[in-house]
Amino acid sequence: MSAKNHYTNYTPVYLALDCIVFGFDNEKLKLLLIKRNFKPFKGSWSLMGGFLEPKESIDESARRILLSLTGLSDVFLEQLQVFGAVNRDTEARVVSSTYYALIKINDYDHDIVKANGAAWHEVGKIPQLIFDHNEIVETALNKLRRKCRTQPIGFELLPEKFTIPQLQNLYEAILDKTFDKRNFRKKLLSMNLLDKLEEKDRAGSKKGAFYYQFNRERYEVLSLQGFNFEL
Amino acid sequence: MSAKNHYTNYTPVYLALDCIVFGFDNEKLKLLLIKRNFKPFKGSWSLMGGFLEPKESIDESARRILLSLTGLSDVFLEQLQVFGAVNRDTEARVVSSTYYALIKINDYDHDIVKANGAAWHEVGKIPQLIFDHNEIVETALNKLRRKCRTQPIGFELLPEKFTIPQLQNLYEAILDKTFDKRNFRKKLLSMNLLDKLEEKDRAGSKKGAFYYQFNRERYEVLSLQGFNFEL
């Protein structure tokens, strides 16, 4: 054993953090991808990634990377999976801990994003990505689809104020199916988690649709009492 | 940049694989823990862990470690989470990728397990573990509890042939609640996933209870048709 630590018999690895960034433009579910700006495969489409720094936890690292590439902090960000096939990276042994982010599509910093050569892609039309990133995207999509039906995470993709038809469009886009609008509205409102505002959104129609707000505090109280969000 | 690869600016880390091993003894849900046999904290209770080797994927690594400590291969083993706080290990920067295993408690190799100083602990009575392992166990338990209600993973903890009362005991132990036995039986049998055998288990009662078998092929077919296991 070395003087340094008891683990020197083992081989360390590079730990990458890769973020799958979802956004919703009121029509389609989209993914933010960048043109990789370092070797190897500089210029290829890729997830937003970086490497762990010694003095940050992996969560902090993922947030740092997301902030540096989009200007966003204070975002829904959750671990997806670790990808650790032996030759997934061509340069060195790199294990990737992946995170998926749900962002409000109008909040990110367009300049930073453009400077990084990033662009939104419909989830149905993802280009070829480097390494195993296409597989990672598939995994993230599956996770999002499962999770959005049992946890109120969809709201992370919408502005603070949103209309019921907007919300329905979102779920239809994520799950790639349609809902009956009467049943959808009834279901969501019956959970008692949406606060109706006075104000209307007049962008979508002449009549205008009332804005609602998700009440997170009420959700947390109800959760503790055994309530389960379910779509 | 070095001649070796493009990532040499980054600091590699040790990647540990830790396994949370669940078992069921027809009464309680249990966890297999070992007395750690290397420094630091040699002799403390710990999850079953080891370090990634260069030529194995992380999944292979987890299976190797589980095999070496229990003699078991061909086991339900699934990724849980990565734990990557900066100082979670006291020796070096170690990021742990964790896996939970569901094993048939009579299949493992008692000699190997004993030689490794391992022992079963009720999930309600877990001793103090090294590093953040208690937190990892909590996370695993939550995952198991959520997952066993929507996927037929409970069967991984039972022998091939089991009775309905055994199955009910299992779910009651995992979820720490009781079910009405008529409703439980009706629910499970209505899914059409259990094949009734001729044979009876006479251990549990004078009357004896019929054995059943989980039909995985049928589950997979039904799954593709949109069926969802739900307890």
Add this chain to the structure above:
DNA sequence: CCAAAAGTGTTCATCGTACACCCATGT
């Protein structure tokens, strides 16, 4: 013959689903 666990059916409330028309307003 009795203790102990296995096995069985019905009722009721709740929830998901299917379905069609009126409303408000900008042009």
Add this chain to the structure above:
DNA sequence: ACATGGGTGTACGATGAACACTTTTGG
């Protein structure tokens, strides 16, 4: 006035929950 999307209620079937007695058999 009309086109466009927003908003509403009801009826039916399916599903989950509550509940008590009979069966089998080893001792």
